[in-house]
Amino acid sequence: MNDYQIFELGDFTLQHGATLRGAKLAYQTYGTLAADRGNAVVYPTWYSGRHWDNEWLIGPGMALDPERYFIIVPNMLGNGLSSSPSNTPPPYDRARFPRVTVYDNVAAQHRLVTERFGIERLRLVTGWSMGAGQTYQWAVSHPDMVERIAPFCGSSRTSPHNKVFLEGVKAAITADAAFAGGWYREQPTTGLRAAARVYAGWGFSQAFYWDHLYRSLGYSSLEDFLVGFWEGFFLDGRDANNLLTMLWTWQNADVGLTPGFDGDTVAALRSIRARALVMPAEKDLYFPPEDEEWAVRHIPDAELRVIPGVWGHFAGHGSNPDDTRFIDAALRELLAA
Structure with a gap:
């Protein structure tokens, strides 16, 4: 669990204007980057999750097979490994830690992917819950870079409920x-x-x-x-x-707040060029399928595929083997397309 790497962001200015000095992005990689850098996958973490919490969907013989793909798991800002209230020195420590958006997280991850690894194209971005929100953001922020997205049990915009x-x-x-x-x-x-x-x-x-x-x-x-x-x-x-x-990042998530869209979520979704396979869970109380059905209607090349069953939001947590098989099969199909 302590086996991870740090990308130094330096003085990192956030979307709301604060600058985190000496900011750090913690990450882990699985597999080997191909010589042409064409096998990269980004798989962000979720609310309170750390990189090892994503490992249930990575492994030999799975869609995210480290023998085939170079999988980058960046830890969210605020999760305790990347720059967070708990590890940032004064004056931005603890209760003074600044507001961080999903856009900020993806901006930091983009720097990691391009500056550390020299990657120009991503085969896939995928993630669960808040990781799904970052997946949508990747496709909006970098439409020419992301080939495929598979957000599961998450949303492009946090609903009022x-x-x-x-x-x-x-x-x-x-x-x-x-x-x-x-x-x-x-x-x-x-x-x-x-x-x-x-x-x-x-x-x-x-x-x-x-x-x-x-x-x-x-x-x-x-x-x-x-x-x-x-x-x-x-x-x-x-x-x-x-x-x-x-939690603040989650509550204020909306791809429409990406610079250039002036809060227009529909316009942001329409700008996505990646092939999208969107997978809400049938009985998810946070992100119900009808919410993601709305999003899919506005993405040019998107399919809605509902994860069946009663595990709700935690269908995407790796807790239930049936749900894991469903998600893994969908990722395999998307990567083969």
């Missing part, structure tokens, strides 16, 4: 007195545990809970799942300010 859900997560963290306005010395664990329980009602579908499918993950009861999986998830090396930084 999604923003409301995230307000609940934010409120749970900040309501803990130990949070101290973001200037805590120890993690506000009561707030993090509360946020985990808010999240628990959204990550998986109603049918998942009705069928007690948490038992297939090794949890003996509903309470065991809430504590063992969800609270454990939020307490596993995750920092409250980091979570709030990425």
